[in-house]
Amino acid sequence: MLELVKKNIHMNRWKGYATSQITLDDDFIVPDSMDDVDQMILSSGEITIDSVKNQTERVVVRGKLDFMILYRGAEGGLQTLSGSINFEEPINVPGLEERDIVQLAWELEDLNAGIINSRKLSVKAIVTLTVKVETSCDVNAAVDVDTGSASSDVPMVETLRRNLDVVSVALRHKDTFRIKDTTTLSGNKPNIDHILWTEMKLRSVATRPMDGKMMLDGELLVFVIYQGEGEGAPIQWIEESIPFSGELDVPDMTEDMVPVVTVHLIHKDIEAKPDSDGEMREMDADAVLELDMKLYREENMELLNDLYSTNRELTLQTGEACFDxxxxxxxxxxxxxxxxxxxxxxxxxxxxxxxxxxxxxxxxxxxxxxxxxxxxxxxxxxxxxxxxxxxxxxxxxxxxxxxxxxxxxxxxxxxxxxxxxxxxxxxxxxxxxxxxxxxxxxxxxxxxxxxxxxxxxxxEAPMDLNSLQKLPGIVGYIVQPEDSLWKIAKKFHTTIDTIIATNGLTDKSVKPGDRLILVKELS
Structure with a gap:
């Protein structure tokens, strides 16, 4: 009895993507405790995604824009106004199913802060959301054939195999990495009265998979504008580069995986604090990075490409499988x-x-x-x-x-x-x-x-003896341009080994014009 040995192949396939561009627009009243606005100096914004819900044929994204505005007051001093604009955006994705895997990327395309009047500001932003969709499926493909124990009733099967290099998503994992550091002011800087503006940016971030862990390193750039202590003290700024490195435990990770990792700053905080002498000359920086990790594994698969029998009629069922x-x-x-x-x-x-x-x-x-x-x-x-x-x-x-x-x-x-x-x-x-x-x-x-x-x-079915008897027992053959030893052996009811032995060939390669003696197998 002939049985195929099958292997379950798990595949991840891209289904497509969809993009939505949304405009955020809101007005904000300057709190009574703050000065009138005279001039805008700086504005910055960060997008935070709260949830991504996969529904049939669409994805619903909820998030917010957190912004900061540094402005010059009517009395000449600098002040910072911050706020948030929430959003909820449904994105139509034709063909999306609830079991599909959705990845979301976002970008703050533009941020404009304007003065409506001295007590009212406008904030406008354009945000691009990109949804990428993958689906997973399993295919049972024949990798070998089992004919049982050797006997006259067992199919004598010849097999042709092929190697295929494929890659599939082996691991998806999200994790966070915390960075903490203390900066001390240089001697020529005055003490800190209060912080006006902070920025944190990532630079040169690199990740590397190892067995059981993900290695991470890079730099955190910190920029701070602060009001110096004392009457008439000038505005001050400091800029620091904080190198970081570390590792995250990921038990199923292996060194040979191919990573695609996105890193976002999801939390950042800078706080002034007194030094050992009680003077406000230190700042604590606290940052949290979120790593969205997708790791691929390459695999060489050997699949059955074709098979036939010299003593049975075989009927093959085939299908198509798509790999990456x-x-x-x-x-x-x-x-x-x-x-x-x-x-x-x-x-x-x-x-x-x-x-x-x-x-x-x-x-x-x-x-x-x-x-x-x-x-x-x-x-x-x-x-x-x-x-x-x-x-x-x-x-x-x-x-x-x-x-x-x-x-x-x-x-x-x-x-x-x-x-x-x-x-x-x-x-x-x-x-x-x-x-x-x-x-x-x-x-x-x-x-x-x-x-x-x-x-x-x-x-399998019994061999058609009438058709077999019509084939000549021995024949001379000239190799044609599209021929291979496999095609010739299958067509003339023989085997590659028999052709090689009969013709004294040294390997399995033939070229057009070669002359061969073909002997029919009578198994």
Whole structure:
């Protein structure tokens, strides 16, 4: 009795994606305890996603925009106003089922804070939400054949196998990593009266899977503006780079897995505190990173490609299974040097701080790889010679284009691109210009879908003796261009081993025009 030995193959398949762009718009009253607004200095925002609910044919995303605004009051001092705008957005995803796996990416495209009047501010933002959908399915594919014990009643089966390199999602895991650090003011800085503005940004974040754990390292950039202690004390700022490294326990992780990891700052807090002498000269930084980890495992599978019997009629049932294979895993570095001129460049005394964000505008697949276009949104904070407006800021978009080499890429390739900013600096040059230098990281995992015919079942029946007897017992044959030893052996009811032995071949390769003697098997 012939039985197929099958293997269950678990596959993750991309179903598609959907994008929604939402506009957030709200007005905020300045609290009575704060000064009238005279001039906007800085604004920043962060998107926090509270929930992603998968419903049939749509995804409902709930979240909020947390913003901060630094403004100059009517009396000349600086003050900070913060607030939130909640949102709920249904995103239609045709074909989405509740069992599908949904990934959400988001980007704050634009944030504008304006003055309606001295006691009322407007906040407008554009947020892009991108939903990517995967589905999982299982296929039973034949990997071998079991004919039982050898006897005259047992099918004499010849098998053709093929190797296939596939990749599947082996692990999904979310975890958090905490960073704590204390910064002490340098001797030339006055004590802290109160903190006006804080920023935390990640730089050069790298992850590496190990057996049972995920390694993590990078830098946390901290920028603080504070009011110095004492009457008439000037506004002060400090900038620190906090290196961090550590590991997260992930029991099922192995070193050979291929990671796709996104890292977000989900909590950040900076608090002034007294030093050992009781003076306000220290700041505690507390940050929590969330790591969304998806890890792939590559596997070489040997599947049954074809089979026939020399003493039975076999009927094969086939199906199609689609797998993914890794086309490329590429970490590219794009270096940018650009000179810009600001409206008040001639009055700039000193650049206090620069920070930026990478925004991808378009990706295009071409023969030589993935073409990426985008901008670095650079914000520069600087001191001016204007005593009435000593601190100013400017935002500039610096475009970039980069080619990520990916041999074999085509319009069916699934590209997972994770951009990051590794380095950014802004330096005053002569002639009122500022030179911006930056390094962008572009981490690409490209998966190539491969659809293969697989054997799902086989049935046997007695050999048709009349058809067998019509075949000549021995025949001379000239190899044709499309031939292989397997095709020849199957067609003439013999085996590859018999052909090799009869013709004195040294291997299984033949070429068009070769002459062979073929002897029919009589098993």
């Amino acid at each position: 294979k890794i086309l490329t895993k590429n970490m590219s570095k794009c270096k940018i040097v650009e000179k810009i001129s600001l409206d008040q460049a001639d009055r700039i005394l000193q650049i206090c701080h620069s920070e930026g964000a990478v925004k991808i505008d378009d990706t295009e697949i071409k023969e030589d790889g993935l073409h990426v276009e985008g901008v670095i949104e650079v914000r520069i904070l600087y001191m001016t010679s204007d005593d009435s407006q000593p601190i100013q800021s400017a935002v500039e978009d610096i475009p970039f284009h980069y080619l990520i080499e990916a041999p074999g890429i085509n319009d069916k390739t699934i590209c997972q691109l994770n951009p990051g900013l590794e380095q950014l600096s802004a330096v005053m040059m002569g002639g009122g210009t500022i030179e911006v230098k930056s390094t962008i990281s572009l981490d690409l995992l490209a998966l190539q879908p491969v659809c293969q015919q697989i054997i799902t079942n086989a049935s």
